[in-house]
Amino acid sequence: MTDSLDGLAAIVGPAHLLTEATDTAPYVTDWRGRYQGQARCVVRPGTAEEVSQVVRLCLARGWPMVPQGGNTSLCGAATPDASGGAVVISLARLNRIRAVDGDNNTLTAEAGCLLASVQERAAAADRLFPLALASEGSCQVGGNLSTNAGGVHVLRYGNTRDLTLGLEVVLPSGELWDGLRGLRKDNTGYDLKHLFIGAEGTLGIITAAVFKLFPLPGARAVAWLAVPDPRAALVLLQRAQDRFQARLIAFELVSRPALELVLRHIPGMHDPLPGSASPWFVLLELNDGGEDDLLQDSLTAFMGDRLEGGEVTDGVLAQSRDQVRQLWALRENISEAQKREGVSIKHDVAVPVARVPEFLSRAEPLLQAAFPGVRIVAFGHAGDGNLHYNLSQPERERNQAFIAATPAVNRQVYDLVTELGGTISAEHGLGQLKRDMILRYKSPLEMDMMRAVKHLFDPRGLMNPGKIFA
Amino acid sequence: MTDSLDGLAAIVGPAHLLTEATDTAPYVTDWRGRYQGQARCVVRPGTAEEVSQVVRLCLARGWPMVPQGGNTSLCGAATPDASGGAVVISLARLNRIRAVDGDNNTLTAEAGCLLASVQERAAAADRLFPLALASEGSCQVGGNLSTNAGGVHVLRYGNTRDLTLGLEVVLPSGELWDGLRGLRKDNTGYDLKHLFIGAEGTLGIITAAVFKLFPLPGARAVAWLAVPDPRAALVLLQRAQDRFQARLIAFELVSRPALELVLRHIPGMHDPLPGSASPWFVLLELNDGGEDDLLQDSLTAFMGDRLEGGEVTDGVLAQSRDQVRQLWALRENISEAQKREGVSIKHDVAVPVARVPEFLSRAEPLLQAAFPGVRIVAFGHAGDGNLHYNLSQPERERNQAFIAATPAVNRQVYDLVTELGGTISAEHGLGQLKRDMILRYKSPLEMDMMRAVKHLFDPRGLMNPGKIFA
Numbered sequence: 025m026t027d028s029l030d031g032l033a034a035i036v037g038p039a040h041l042l043t044e045a046t047d048t049a050p051y052v053t054d055w056r057g058r059y060q061g062q063a064r065c066v067v068r069p070g071t072a073e074e075v076s077q078v079v080r081l082c083l084a085r086g087w088p089m090v091p092q093g094g095n096t097s098l099c100g101a102a103t104p105d106a107s108g109g110a111v112v113i114s115l116a117r118l119n120r121i122r123a124v125d126g127d128n129n130t131l132t133a134e135a136g137c138l139l140a141s142v143q144e145r146a147a148a149a150d151r152l153f154p155l156a157l158a159s160e161g162s163c164q165v166g167g168n169l170s171t172n173a174g175g176v177h178v179l180r181y182g183n184t185r186d187l188t189l190g191l192e193v194v195l196p197s198g199e200l201w202d203g204l205r206g207l208r209k210d211n212t213g214y215d216l217k218h219l220f221i222g223a224e225g226t227l228g229i230i231t232a233a234v235f236k237l238f239p240l241p242g243a244r245a246v247a248w249l250a251v252p253d254p255r256a257a258l259v260l261l262q263r264a265q266d267r268f269q270a271r272l273i274a275f276e277l278v279s280r281p282a283l284e285l286v287l288r289h290i291p292g293m294h295d296p297l298p299g300s301a302s303p304w305f306v307l308l309e310l311n312d313g314g315e316d317d318l319l320q321d322s323l324t325a326f327m328g329d330r331l332e333g334g335e336v337t338d339g340v341l342a343q344s345r346d347q348v349r350q351l352w353a354l355r356e357n358i359s360e361a362q363k364r365e366g367v368s369i370k371h372d373v374a375v376p377v378a379r380v381p382e383f384l385s386r387a388e389p390l391l392q393a394a395f396p397g398v399r400i401v402a403f404g405h406a407g408d409g410n411l412h413y414n415l416s417q418p419e420r421e422r423n424q425a426f427i428a429a430t431p432a433v434n435r436q437v438y439d440l441v442t443e444l445g446g447t448i449s450a451e452h453g454l455g456q457l458k459r460d461m462i463l464r465y466k467s468p469l470e471m472d473m474m475r476a477v478k479h480l481f482d483p484r485g486l487m488n489p490g491k492i493f494a
Numbered sequence: 495m496t497d498s499l500d501g502l503a504a505i506v507g508p509a510h511l512l513t514e515a516t517d518t519a520p521y522v523t524d525w526r527g528r529y530q531g532q533a534r535c536v537v538r539p540g541t542a543e544e545v546s547q548v549v550r551l552c553l554a555r556g557w558p559m560v561p562q563g564g565n566t567s568l569c570g571a572a573t574p575d576a577s578g579g580a581v582v583i584s585l586a587r588l589n590r591i592r593a594v595d596g597d598n599n600t601l602t603a604e605a606g607c608l609l610a611s612v613q614e615r616a617a618a619a620d621r622l623f624p625l626a627l628a629s630e631g632s633c634q635v636g637g638n639l640s641t642n643a644g645g646v647h648v649l650r651y652g653n654t655r656d657l658t659l660g661l662e663v664v665l666p667s668g669e670l671w672d673g674l675r676g677l678r679k680d681n682t683g684y685d686l687k688h689l690f691i692g693a694e695g696t697l698g699i700i701t702a703a704v705f706k707l708f709p710l711p712g713a714r715a716v717a718w719l720a721v722p723d724p725r726a727a728l729v730l731l732q733r734a735q736d737r738f739q740a741r742l743i744a745f746e747l748v749s750r751p752a753l754e755l756v757l758r759h760i761p762g763m764h765d766p767l768p769g770s771a772s773p774w775f776v777l778l779e780l781n782d783g784g785e786d787d788l789l790q791d792s793l794t795a796f797m798g799d800r801l802e803g804g805e806v807t808d809g810v811l812a813q814s815r816d817q818v819r820q821l822w823a824l825r826e827n828i829s830e831a832q833k834r835e836g837v838s839i840k841h842d843v844a845v846p847v848a849r850v851p852e853f854l855s856r857a858e859p860l861l862q863a864a865f866p867g868v869r870i871v872a873f874g875h876a877g878d879g880n881l882h883y884n885l886s887q888p889e890r891e892r893n894q895a896f897i898a899a900t901p902a903v904n905r906q907v908y909d910l911v912t913e914l915g916g917t918i919s920a921e922h923g924l925g926q927l928k929r930d931m932i933l934r935y936k937s938p939l940e941m942d943m944m945r946a947v948k949h950l951f952d953p954r955g956l957m958n959p960g961k962i963f964a
Contacts, residue, residue: 125846125848127728127732127847127848128846128847128848128849128879129847130846171681172681172685174679174681178678178679179678180740182656183679185685186652186656199939201937201939201940201943202937203940205915205917206846206915207844207845207846207879207915207916207917207920208648208649208844208847208878208879208880209644209648209653209844209875209878209879209880209917209920209921210844210917210919210920211641211642211644211692211917211919211920211921211922211923211924212917212918212919212923212924212928212932212935212936213692213924213932213936213940213941213944213962214689214692214693214697214943214944214947215642215655215688215689215691215692216940216943216944216947218685218688218689219684219685219688219689221685222681222683222684222685223683223684227684238739239735239736239739241739258597262597265709266709266783267783267784268783269708269709269711269740269741269781269782269783270650270739270740270741271739271740311739312739313736313737313738313739314737374677374678374679374680375677376595376598376600376676376677377597377598377599377678378595378597378598379598405679408678408679409598409677409678409679410678410679445675445676445677446677447675447677447679447680447681447682448682449680449681449682450677450679450680450681451679451681452681453681453682454681454682454683458682462682465682466682466683467671467672469669469671470671470673470683470686471683473671473684473686474683474684474686476950477684477686477947477950478684480946480947480950
């Protein structure tokens with residue numbers, strides 16, 4: 025077996041070909057521990073050219089390929105299947121920032137760069153790379169691109185797709201496409217980069233990208249607000265957008281159960297409104313040029329107006345950058361806190377922004393009727409219509425039976441989401457987790473178009489098989 | 495001949511099938527009068543379902559189809575060839591606004607809606623649809639989508655692509671794809687809408703779209719600034735972005751020759767800085783919530799700083815909405831004024847924003863050496879790196895010879911643009927005009943990918959043939 029891998033070792037160097045089970049183990053299991061695969065080997069090419077050669081060799085031998093970034097997928101998109109036939113291609117060594125152009129507001133990064141390191145390099149050039157999400161310290165931008173990652177600043181800056189001007193991609197044929205343009209406008213035919221963004225590695229392997237940068241906003245103002253219900257939160261969002269326009273960069277909804285999980289499980293967390301019995305909270309951030317003071321004054325005035333208007337019942341404004349971090353930590357630790365509580369059925373759904381209240385008010389009674397006592401942990405990017413909606417039974421034994429009923433639970437949630445014009449995956453992709461479920465919700469015509477594109481680029485079906493499509 | 499068109503008449507009604515030369519004439523010539531085609535007939539379907547039936551019938555008979563919106567293409571993208579075999583499918587009767595959802599900040603418009611009418615419907619709902627360009631009173635949003643139109647607000651809001659959440663498309667097979675989603679996040683496979691946006695009608699006929707809306711900014715501040723050179727304009731841009739962040743919505747560069755053309759040919763235009771001999775001007779606009787006063791004060795302070803910094807040598811701030819319109823009219827009438835001066839060789843190029851000064855300083859001596867006395871009218875969306883760069887010889891007779899040398903002129907301009915990492919079409923598309931030139935500048939691999947996608951969706955090559963591809 026090892027003999028036949030010599031070609032790969034010759035391309036990447038023997039040190040970067042992993043074949044022992046102890047070495048490959050971290051690459052064949054997903055972050056949540058839901059998918060356990062096997063691999064023929066793991067290769068860690070160091071350049072796009074090496075990726076190209078690896079793909080050519082795998083193609084020649086008929087070996088399936090699984091591109092992998094930081095392995096933080098929540099849908100098993102980067103985990104090989106159990107057959108052991110696949111080659112995992114880790115992009116981790118493609119971790120160079122190739123260029124930072126402050127004058128053009130662009131940054132060219134290889135796929136294996138950590139998201140946090142791209143943020144830091146931009147900041148060092150007095151610029152902002154606005155993509156921000158909980159796993160930013162471990163996820164890689166190649167993965168962000170392949171899932172079109174969202175995060176907490178989509179309201180102002182868009183998804184990863186919207187932050188990308190150019191791509192470099194190794195196609196399933198092994199050819200290297202240089203689409204690394206840094207232009208704000210380019211209308212010379214089909215904009216092919218959008219095919220690869222969000223394709224979860226099924227159409228080729230992204231090796232580098234040109235990202236947009238923005239002026240680094242000097243001023244931040246962050247508030248934690250108690251709201252009576254999601255409908256009040258929606259009105260609050262509209263008022264904040266009217267007043268602050270693009271200065272409103274984040275608008276996150278947090279339910280009391282989500283807050284309580286964090287306070288219970290994460291050390292050092294404090295309730296910012298200890299006297300409040302509010303069932304819902306909003307974490308809102310404004311950014312602008314200049315200093316904090318003026319922006320904070322504006323936000324204080326706005327909070328006063330909204331207290332009068334009744335959309336807000338209580339609130340606190342961060343008085344320092346340390347308090348900003350503390351408020352954001354409450355939001356960012358929800359997933360981690362929930363993990364410590366045991367397994368849950370997670371949903372990453374989106375509906376039109378205006379229908380978030382209706383989704384929440386209709387889903388709960390449906391689920392309580394079908395699964396009495398179910399605990400709903402709802403939170404997320406309400407400004408984008410995107411909710412994380414996680415379900416479990418508080419008692420361990422009942423929870424096992426509940427988890428076993430996942431298909432029925434999903435169906436209730438996703439049918440409602442679809443009725444409201446929404447989607448079953450807002451920012452996590454399909455991966456292995458939702459590749460079958462999507463067939464119920466996406467039209468056969470659209471699935472046929474997607475399959476035709478897949479077949480066009482990857483006629484032998486070797487590029488990340490079993491992801492998006494069964 | 496007419497007999498064989500009965501099927502079309504049965505679909506759209508006899509009144510909407512045009513066959514007489516006098517009736518079809520406006521549909522077979524482009525706006526600039528450069529392309530004169532012939533058509534088998536013009537059909538004007540009234541619904542997406544009728545478009546679908548028309549396409550199925552044309553497909554069955556092997557008739558080429560040319561979708562057409564407001565017929566304002568600058569590249570001949572909506573004009574049939576001279577063979578007379580094509581059916582022009584006018585989308586003008588698909589002109590309904592299907593929905594305005596102020597709470598979700600979305601608007602669903604059919605392809606034949608005038609851009610201006612979409613802007614107006616958004617404004618009536620107290621919302622902004624930010625796509626804005628000189629032809630907004632006559633262009634249709636289906637055409638805007640098909641060329642991924644840019645315009646004057648790209649700096650803040652992006653191109654048409656960035657403003658589009660969902661599409662409805664009649665495929666070359668006649669199938670109707672309903673992709674009319676109104677979601678800010680949706681990662682459930684390939685984002686197919688991006689294939690059709692900017693495809694110039696070669697992959698299908700867009701019949702409707704869901705567009706993003708934004709809060710209507712109450713405050714506007716507009717200034718006309720004299721700058722010593724494009725390099726100073728670039729520094730001015732960076733300072734303005736740092737200071738005003740997303741409040742800076744437009745940053746247009748106008749050369750003195752461009753201004754002089756407008757003053758000469760367009761009635762009612764006045765030089766805002768009659769004492770200035772500046773070779774370059776910048777028109778910039780800030781938007782925000784609230785009232786004009788505060789924003790104008792900020793801009794006045796900024797102008798003072800930039801006068802001190804030397805990037806600005808003189809300037810005027812619009813004191814009323816009427817003055818705002820007057821300043822913008824100077825910019826928007828450049829193309830019209832140039833048309834009255836006679837034919838010119840037009841370029842719609844983009845380079846990385848930071849390289850605009852280098853492009854301008856290198857192109858002029860190159861062109862003057864090759865074509866002594868050439869008149870350069872340069873202007874455009876400098877904030878996006880996008881310049882309109884129009885060339886002519888002031889004397890009519892010399893101009894005829896110059897126009898005859900178009901291929902050599904283009905080559906000088908486009909070779910330089912490409913050397914600077916730019917594009918030969920920033921916002922106008924390829925159409926017929928640039929379908930051959932692009933072969934020199936786009937990689938064979940990328941052209942192959944584009945051709946493969948075209949063949950996948952339109953294997954018989956009947957959908958807008960001769961556009962993008964020869």
